Structures are given as C-alpha cells and as structure tokens.
Amino acid sequence: MKEPDFLLFASDATLIGLAGLAMLVxxxxxxxxxxxxxxxxxxDAVGVLPWRDIAxxxxxxxxxxxxxxxxxxxxx
Known part of the structure; x- marks a missing residue:
C-alpha cells in the first residue's frame, strides 16, 4: 500500500497532530x-472495558x- 503524499512530506508537528486527533476521536x-x-x-449486564478510564x-x-x-x- 502506497503512503499518501501529504503524510510522506508532513512535518513532525503534523504527524503528532494527527496522532493527537486520533486519541481525541x-x-x-x-x-x-x-x-x-x-x-x-x-x-447486571456490566461490560468488560473500563470506558471511563479509557476516555x-x-x-x-x-x-x-x-x-x-x-x-x-x-x-x-
């Protein structure tokens, strides 16, 4: 799979910003x-994941x- 050009020439700040955006999503x-x-x-139907902590x-x-x-x- 080919990496998109906007990621290939992105600055470190842009890559960190994309990672931050992914964490916020x-x-x-x-x-x-x-x-x-x-x-x-x-x-009684409690889930397994600690959603509050993950959030x-x-x-x-x-x-x-x-x-x-x-x-x-x-x-x-």
Missing part, C-alpha cells in the same frame, strides 16, 4: 461507551499531543 468513542454503559436497562487517559494524551503539535506549528 478514541476518547469520544470511549465517552459514548461509558454513556451507554451508564444508561443500560439491565443493571480519561486518551483525552489527556490527545490534548498533550495537540498542544505539542500546535507548539511545533507556531514555531514553524
């Missing part, structure tokens, strides 16, 4: 999973990566 998905778990009909960790990592990317973009 994963955080949103985990938040929706936690919301679904919290509003379940059967109280917290990925949002923290995503915000940190986005801050690094923005810093890199501003420095040029």
């Amino acid at each position: 994963l955080s949103f998905i985990a938040f929706m999973g936690e919301r679904r778990r919290r509003n379940r009909r059967d109280i 917290a960790l990925t949002s923290l990592l995503g915000l940190l990566l986005m801050a690094l990317a923005i810093s890199g973009w501003l420095k040029g």
Whole structure:
C-alpha cells in the first residue's frame, strides 16, 4: 500500500497532530461507551472495558499531543 503524499512530506508537528486527533476521536468513542454503559436497562449486564478510564487517559494524551503539535506549528 502506497503512503499518501501529504503524510510522506508532513512535518513532525503534523504527524503528532494527527496522532493527537486520533486519541481525541478514541476518547469520544470511549465517552459514548461509558454513556451507554451508564444508561443500560439491565443493571447486571456490566461490560468488560473500563470506558471511563479509557476516555480519561486518551483525552489527556490527545490534548498533550495537540498542544505539542500546535507548539511545533507556531514555531514553524
């Protein structure tokens, strides 16, 4: 599979920004999973994944990566 040209010539800040964006998307998905778990009909049907912890960790990592990317973009 050929790598797209915009990724081939992207700066480190752009790649970090894409990773941060992916973490924020994963955080949103985990938040929706936690919301679904919290509003379940059967109280005994508890899931296996710790959605709250996943959402917290990925949002923290995503915000940190986005801050690094923005810093890199501003420095040029």
